[in-house]
Amino acid sequence: MQDHGKPAGTGVCRPLLIIFAIAAVLCGPRMSIAQVLYGSLVGNVRDANGAVVPAASVSATNQGTGASITGKTDTAGTYQFVNLQPGAYALKVTMPGFKVLERRDIDIEANNTTRMDVSLEVGDVRQSVTITGEAPVLQTDRADVHQDVTTVELENLPVAIGRNYQQLYRTLPGFSPPINSHSIATNPSRALEFNVNGTSDDQNNTRIDGVSSTHVQLPHVISYIPALESISEINVVTNSFDAEQGLAGGAVINVQIKSGTNEMHGSGFEYHSNNHLKAWPWTGPAGQVNKPKLVYNQFGGTIGGPIKRDKLFYFLSYEGNYDHRAVQRKVTVPTDAMKAGDFSQFLDSGIVIYNPYTDSTGTTLADPSKRLPMMAPGDPRCNTATNPSCMNIIPQSLLNTPSGQIAQKIIGLWPAPNLGGLSNNYFASGPFGFNRNTLDSKFNWNISSKLNVFGRYSFLHYSDFVPTVFGPELLGRPINGSSNSGHADGDTHSATFGGAYTFTPSFILDAYFGFTKQGTNSVQDGADKNYGLEVLGIPGTNGTRPFEGGFPEMDFNGTDDFATIGIDNNFMPYYRRDPQYQYVANFNWIKGAHNVRFGGDIYRQGLNQTQAEWIGGGTFYGSQGGFNFGRNTTALCQDPPDCTTATATNRANSFASFLLGLPDQASKSVQFPDQYSIRAMLYSLYIRDRWNVTPRLTFNYGVRWEYFPYPTRLPEQSQGVHPRAR
Secondary structure, three states, X not given: OOOOOOOOOOOOHHHHHHHHHHHHHOXXXXXXXXXXXXXXXXXXXXXXXXXXXXXXXXXXXXXXXXXXXXXXXXOOOEEEEEEEOOEEEEEEEEOOOEOEEXXXXXXXXXXXXXXXXXXXXXXXXXXXXXXXXXXXOOOOOOOOEXXXXXXXXXXXXXXXXXXXXXXXXXXXXXXXXXXXXXXXXXXXXXXXXXXXXXXXXXXXXXXXXOEEOEOOOOOOOEOOOOOXXXXXXXXXXXXXXXXXXXXXXXXXXXXXXXXXXXXXXXXXXXXXXXXXXXXXXXXXXXXXXXXXXXXXXXXXXXXXXXEEOOOEEXXXXXXXXXXXXXXXXXXXXXXXXXXXXXXXXXXXXXXXXXXXXXXXXXXXXXXHHHXXXXXXXXXXXXXXXXXXXXXXXXXXXXXXOHHHHHHHHHHOOOOOXXXXXXXXXXXXXXXXXXXXXXXXXXXXXXXXXXXXXEEEEEEEEEEEEEXXXXXXXXXXXXXXXXXXXXXXXXXXXXXXXXXXXXXXXXXXXXXXXXXXXXXXXEEOOOOOOOHHHHHOOOOOOOOOOHHHOOOOEEEEOOOOOOOXXXXXXXXXXXXXXXXXXXXXXXXXXXXXXXXXXXXXXXXXEEEEEEOOOOOOOOOOOOOOOEEEEOXXXXXXXXXXXXXXXXXXXXXXXXXHHHHHOOOOEEEOOOOOOOOEEEEEEEEEEEEEEEEEEEOOEEEXXXXXXXXXXXXXXXXXXXXXXXXXXX
């Protein structure tokens, strides 16, 4: 159950009172429970005739770490162990008058319940029966629909280049095929986007060792992807969620990082690909002799073992990803004749360039329906044989107006076509590089039989470079590799610290705290220079703040006629610092036939971003400013003054508008303050009971309350003062 509509500060205490009131009246035989971070082992002990065996001594021992927990069967012959760390366990049952029974290699998984019923044979306690094998796969103690991706699948199933564990979701029922999402700079982990059972891709919650790893700005991806070699298992619940699991409507996913054991284990790996193993790219020009260079290496290793046997353990994992390529793209650029203002070649296609001016002084014609064809009689650019009237040639006087002179400065930076034709006539290539290093570490400490704690720390650092089609000055769109041109870098820190404490065998606490801090920066070349204002002399472009630098974006009939010059993305540059913190506490209370679990979750999310981007209707450019040169400015309008209908046009008209310095759209995004910060708090409380009505019937019921107040800005910003201005 969720409540999103209550005003902040009301109704918070009442759910707590309800939780403890319900917990206080529950009673009856024991039942099983499993938690997000831990697993449970339950079962019944009977003799050879099927009669229950009460008061039998039962122990469960982690075969990897030696950690052991003991207990006795109740009057119904039932035993249960909750809050077990995932791993392989040995179950031992002893009772006077019966042989000792030991069952090994019982797989305990996080957020799952393993049932192991046993039958004792009459005999001496000095005799023993040892059984090795897996538990039955039939799920009888939980109502949720879940799948587990274990180490076996992670190590043996083929995974696409990049080795992202999310690729394996395509093997699970209800999942759409995961796809790549966003640029490298925004999503350096290369987290995948997917839908589950038809729900929104924003409605999935992925936790790493119990702590959510949301991409705060883009919740359809997550902020951190551990190395596949560092993962022990993935638990995926897609329906009938336990009340403990919230903040999701599609899938609740918990990723467990490996832990060390009493035996030292390690691994090493490398995956390599290069241009000799790839097909020819379709973007290459005719006659290209060699495939573009490509070198991809993904390598690393893991190691884990004991620091102190049976007590303290460690696990470390490193992974490096190095992707270096020669990228290439075809775009459209104007011909030398067009740059000179000569559009004679378009006359045969019926395209006429019309003069928007009344004379050479730069005064525009009031009535655009009375424009005359552009002509330059006597101009040396005229070809008297093919164009005796000098039509479609812009007079030199109009090219020398103040706005026309700005266009001439830009033309000096523009490369000439290197391929034939009027479209896709320029081939660009350049080096792309993406480097990423990932570290995962985990430490487990069995302090006593009542208390165990763990800590996980993960770190990601990345950098990339994406070249542009026109180089570091004129820029233009990225050649390939990522949608953000220029340089990007950043770090992601993710950690979980938690533990479990057994007050009594029937009352257990587990709690943990975690955080993820994601930092990403993406800056185009030339961002440190005010090209528009200081080099080109365009009033209103750029600004006094660092993120307002760079070459203004210039489009031609949108992006239809020619490749964009200047900054291709209206969201560049950006600097983001997006932290999130989570506090979780859970209690297990076993009372007769009831097993009650209740607790709370406080999740704090933050955005701290410098990114002057307007998202809305119309054409809006970034903080450097931008211009669009449409076709109708140099066409004969048929419905003045809007000129939405005009004579036949093509790319010649939009470029002529550029040479005259007459954009039909211009804008600039302004951000205040320099850094925009938002805070959001998410509160959750829950209580759930699993009631073993009979040995054949289990009843699960619970309630979850989630409260999401409106996000807030920092007090200094709500007052219009930037925090760093003091």
